Amino acid sequence: MISLSKKSSCFSQLCLALCAFGLALLGDLSQALPMEDQDYYLQEIINRDHYYSFPEPTEEYSPFTEQPEEEESVPAAETEKPPRLRPGRKELKLKKANKKEKSILETPPAKNGIKKREKNKKGNEKMPDGDSESRSAYEDIRESCPPLGLETLKITDFQLHASTVKRYGLGAHRGRLNIQAGVNENDFYDGAWCAGRNDPYQWIEVDARRLTKFTGVITQGRNSLWLSDWVTSYRVMVSNDSHTWITVKNGSGDMIFEGNSEKEVPVLNVLPVPLVARYIRINPRSWYGEGSICMRMEILGCPLPDPNNYYHRRNEMTTTDNLDFKHHNYKEMRQLMKTVNEMCPNITRIYNIGKSHQGLKLYAAEISDNPGEHEVGEPEFRYIAGAHGNEVLGRELILLLMQFMCQEYLAGNPRIVHIIENTRIHLLPSVNPDGYEKAYEVGSELGGWSLGRWTQDGIDINNNFPDLNTLVWEAEDRKKASRKVPNHYIPIPEWYLSENATVAVETRAIIAWMEKIPFVLGGNLQGGELVVAYPYDMVRSIRKTQEHTPTPDDHVFRWLAYSYASTHRMMTDARRRVCHTEDFQKEDGTVNGASWHTVAGSINDFSYLHTNCFELSIYVGCDKYPHESELPEEWENNRESLIVFMEQVHRGIKGLVRDSHGKGIPNAIISVEGVNHDIRT
DSSP states (O other): OHHHHHHHHHHHHHHHHHHHHHHHHHHHHHSOOOOGGHHHHHHHHHTTSSSSSSOOOOOOOOOTTHHHHHHHSSOGGGGOOOOOOOOTTTTEOOOOOOOOOOOSSSOOOSOOEEEOOOOOOOOOOOOSSHHHHHHHHHHHHTTTBBBBBTTTOOSSSGGGEESSSSSSSSSGGGGGGGOOOOOOSSSSOOOEEOOOSSSSTEEEEEEEEEEEEOOOOOOOOOOOOOOOOOOEEEEEESSSSSSSSOOOOEEEOOEEEEEEEESSEEEEEEEEEEEEEEEEEEEEEETEEEEETTTEEEEEEEEEEOTTTTHHHHHHHOOOOOOOOSSOOOHHHHHHHHHHHHHSTTEEEEEEEEOOSSSSSSEEESSSTTTTOOOTTOOOOEEESSTTTTOOOOHHHHHHHHHHHHHHTTTTOOHHHHHHOOOOEEEEOOOOOOHHHHHHHOOOOOOOTTTOSTTTTTTGGOOOOOOOOHHHHHHHHHOOTTOOOOOOOOOOOOHHHHHSOOOHHHHHHHHHHHSSEEEEEEEEEEEEEEEEEOOOSSSSSSSSOOOOOOOOTTTHHHHHHHHHHTOOOOOOOHHSSSSSOOGGGGGTEEEHHHOOOTTOHHHHHHHHSSSSSSSEEEEEEESSSOOOGHHHHHHHHHHHHHHHHHHGGOOOOOOBOOOTTTOOOTTTTTTTTTTTEEOOO
């Protein structure tokens, strides 16, 4: 016989076994659903806890520390060195660290801060003082992992979490490097993550959704016109399950990293030992005395290989084009253009349109079946980039386009051959080389929002052209019925042509170039947003900063803008997150410039009113200066758009205007009924 106590014990064990089996079955059923079909938050629950299982940390092994044995076991042919994030060769200062490491997670007892400063003494790059260990640490910095993608939006809002938030517009999703606040700094679009309380228990964390080798942290303060908020020091912690956290140590205590001393200049701190984990958390320890706990940040990390990771597979992007995907300084850009010219001498020509303030030549490449010659009936097209020197993606896209056109022409691609044989294409990759060199010295992610934007003498080229809009509108407002106001080829005012006018030498060079070559269509590549802006860029109403102000050719401009936006991989994607504050999806990734923000003297308005050329501003990415590792994907995003936009130069009516003897008539005015804007032959 079995006693009652034994029966109860067996029954309890049986119940527990059945419950466990039921839970396991439920888990199996949920995991059996395709990831694409599951609710997003169910995915979060399934994946958040125990994403990977690890042995308990021992002296021989720690899941948070890079294992050199694993690296050595990878065949050399399969090992790919991650693209480096380059600290500035002049602007950054490496602070000394202790020579000895106490243990796997006990790091050298020092503040490991690297600061970017705009004003600095020029000099050659120096290795830090110390023995081979110090040199090794320095090399780790030089070969750091790329950004995870907070600024480029690869890290989604759902991957950012915080202890508390002041309000929604200051939530964790706004804690992205270089994010910009709205004009009103409102509840939806503010300029940082700000904690709900000012105490040392606040934190913001990133879920990488896979094992990642973390190597560094970049921080900024809050972007605000009115407030001064930034974190002056912080701790770094990592975890594999978001519950158990390990803090980077400094000897026997927690390591405190030096933060920011103002709100806009990024500060890079490199972790003394690369840490492998899924989650990374930043815990502010001190902050500006008259402000609050607010920060923007980027995390440097190398995701470890995991072919089974759903999130990684979904966002994976590769390119088959054999192009030079890197950032090119002035010397490298010039050499690349020379190489393209040597590869395709029959269809390319390299020339310069003038010099910068510091004497750097403004190089352009011409691509045509008869380079150097304007052919009757063949339209002239141009792409320019780098008017703001720190918006470097457009510069690299033009260099990539240059290589691509040459390679595809040699390969006999009929589409490219047709474009080249019927169009004279001009590519000017760097309008402001002086500004670019400033941004390049600091490197990707460390220039902030504005370093290198202006010319050497402090001028914004993009808004440095004559304001012809006001001249036209004032004339229209006071015109008499018997007098017709000119609506095209508006002359440049005398004051603008004087030597004392505040006009950049780069701007004068571009104007001379525009007047010399009869361009029909042009694209001005910029950065920091993902949208195509079309004229007018200046509002007509006085005292307004935003107002839809169309040109007489508004329907044409709308089509041109849409031709680029609709063929871009991301620009018209309704699911994508806005870059900063503006949602351009209501117009399919396009916007009238004046309805966005008014600009007097823009290159687009000047081109339209002074020449025959229709020009648009194409903002090619949220990140002005993306990391080198992002260039292949950005090329794939923009390649088709760049080609389609060029093809639009052949739309519309074209032909020759001759006299009775068959001779061409120069400067003949052509008018279209219903369009108050003429053009000339």
